[in-house]
Amino acid sequence: METSIYIMSVLILSILVIYKYLTRNNGYWKSQGISEGEGALLGFGHALDQVLSIKNTAMLIESFHKAHPHDSMIGIYIGPTPVLILRDPELIKFVLTTGFSNFSENLTLNEELDPLMSHDPFFQNGKKWKNSRGIFLTAFSSKKLRDMIPAINATCQKMVKYLKGQSTKSIEIEVKDLFSKYTLGVAASVIFSIEDDTFDDKIERHSLRKMMDAIFSTKRGLSFKKNLMLLFPASSRFFTNRYLPEWVNTFFMQMVDDIKSMRTDEKMVRTDILEHISDYLRNKSLSEDELAGHAFGFLLEMYETSSLTLSHMCYFVAKYPRIQEKMRNEVDDVIGKHGTISYEAINDMTYVEQVLRETLRFFPPIGSMMRICCKPVNLKGPDGLSCNLKLGDQLRISVSGLHMDPLHWQNPEAFIPERFGNDNEDQRKKFVYLPFGEGPRSCPGIRMTGLQIKTVMAAVLRDFFIEKSDRMEEPIKVDSKHFVTAIDGGVWVQLKSRY
Template sequence: VIAAIIAVLIVLLLRHLTTNYGYWKKRGIPAPGGVVPGLGHWWPVFSATKNVANLLEDYYNKYPDKSMVGLYLMRTPILLIRDPNLLRTILQTDFNSFRHHQVLEGTVDPLVDQNPFFLNDDKWRDARNILLSTMTSKKLKSVTLIALDNCSKFLKHLNNQFRGKDYIEFEAKDTFKRVTVAITANSVLSLEEVISNEDSDNIFQKMMENCFSPTTFNSIKFAVFFFLPGLNRIFKMGFVPTWVNKQYARVVNKLIDERERGKEEREDVLQYLWQYCKERNMPRETMISQSFSFFIESYETSSLTLSFLTYHLAKYNEVQEKLRRHVNAVVDKYDGNISYEAINEMTYLDQVISESIRFHPIASMLRKICSEKIELVGSDGLTCRMEPEEGIIVSIYGLHHDPKYWKNPEIFRPERFDKDSEEYKERQNFVYLPFGEGPRQCPGKRLGILIVKLILVTILRNFIIEKSPKLQEPVTLDPKNFLPFIKGGAWIRLRPLI
């Protein structure tokens, strides 16, 4: 009798776990097999056998002639979009039908309560406008001066490590995140961060590490947030650890107190936010959350971008040499000074960065939630009626490596982003999405790319970048991490330029 009861319970459980798995067949949308009860198509991610970027790319490549592919995120149907024309509809033309992102509750995560990425509708629009108002050319020029000072300190830090050696060797992402967080702390809060190899020396470094470090807990946290929002609404798991919320608020509150007592004005982001919010009677929490957005926008993304960039330049030495000559020629034009204007003239630098984030986009996927009923019609005639709260997903890795849109996509060739070339002019829109597209594209991209450029220019003008024997080739993405980290680390060597 007990065995029969157990058998019935197992059957009922399996029925519950698999009840939605005929959804796409009924809708006439192709869907891959290999569905695991309760986990859908995501077993390789949860078993840490494949990075989510590679998994979605595999599903993207499985149906080269289809505009849409049906997947199951756990038990929930989700639509993989492959058609650039549909992406135009979703991200731009019918933006209102897909204007929503998943939302974090401000009561759980006060530091992201004003981050546009986590907000919807009026709250998103207001927060985005505040953030964009800090990204004007005038303010970015001020950031450039602060960043260059930190780059000089970073250069000194690197030079001190040689001590008679022919080269220094390090894991790129781990090293670059130290200078990116120093630049952010200085430009946002006018606080000096020590650039060293010791995490104990850097309070903001410790904060960011707790938010983003590739620990098992953080991997689970990211997976729950992006894949199981319903579960997160129950457990209320914060994106930012509680102690970071409290410590960062304590630091910024102290800075605001000093400014309200009439101490000297600073040329930093917090000064602008303080004046902006004061004029509009906005609470301190807005200033604190908005200022923290800069750390989120620049910390992990900038260091990851730099790790892939230096890897590509080490692998393709001819590109590195061409870029170095180009950078030096522009700097010489400005009497040997690196400036905001000089950086903006470095067109080949733009091309190299664009090609690197095509090859390895930091945002490997894009998720959107339907907010209004809409019928999607693909270029192949496939149709799908979307209802509010249903989701779509985009494989940015898949798009960026699709030979239909990119000539020889597995070859690293920066010239494909030469704006004067026919190849660039003829390229279809919405096939290059490293920052998203449309109204909800990343608002902090200008700042992030500026920081990347300044650090890379500092490296190129002083060192030759080489691959380290510690680098595991061929380079693959770490399946144990939610973000696209290089498996084994992005190990490089630097040699002084003679």
């Protein structure tokens, strides 16, 4: 009897402690006069749809951005954690740039469980973040980007040869898969000096591609696990909760070690990104994990977001023949002027750039941004709302919400590349177009991304007409299981030879 009473008492006490923990922040925003999103659930806050992969993070944040069109800031809860969503461009400017020192931090990962991913600048803070960012910025200088053009063009030529080998006249193809082969080929070449023909279907599934597929898998079980980690970061302390499969860490670190050993044994001299990382950190006691981790960061930067953006760009180019024809005319004129697709030629393709920027407005790779408050600070919105933030408070910005907000854009649902022409540049509000972020923590690979996208798009337009496919499902939907922005089911087009 006494044992039963004891067990019952412990159970009740445990439930009360858990309940107290899960409700400890209830009313956090309301107490400061900030509107809170509706529908919070015990333990999950507003994030149950995210945990179940009904919405990804960007879709979740965008839903509250849209639901409060007249508020400069909105309070929600992701799990038990209070999160402040910013809608006002001036507040966003303060957080990303002028007041950056108050909001310089982001989520981090467990270095022991995720030795590769934890070295990505996105998941680093303080001196480690500054070091990583410095490596990226110097690797993507104008001179180094110009030196990468031959490798990028060589991969483009392999892709065009691959496409023409499928059919002399027309081919129906899912272009996300196609461009994944392209971006992986470019990355392998410029990071590791590996001439791996990712377009050779006779070769059994490429090891690097197999690894990248595992990283970006959208299987529900894996999506659930990743969402749980992001919602409850502390869970990795109690469970073996890795962001990446363990075999990915082992495989990639072994590959980097093999490459370095081969170069040392054979006294090989390379000018690729792997050597750049080694040179940059030569006097900083670089560990093997750090070298592999930084190289892995470059691979991530160059692979998924570029291939997705290329597929989204193809969707719009196929849908709007007038825009495609204008792009093709520019490509033909520029190549006629320069004689080849050179670094200077790519920079002359201003309309292709406008189409790219409008594509990124519709489908920003990362649809929401996060910042963590690292100093107590007060935020004041133009609508009179005021909020005191303390150390550790989280902020989110809905990039996808800003990009489609009629308060900031004329006819936002229309695909109009000309809105990014020089005549319109000064008319746009600042800090409402953020496909790669803004300020010190903006994406360091933005120039490389633009270069490899415009180069291959020019190569495709030079040799093919891009037309709609009957296999393309309309209306399109964003994949809720993917943590970056991707069209569900991929993008199918018809490629028809020009000659």
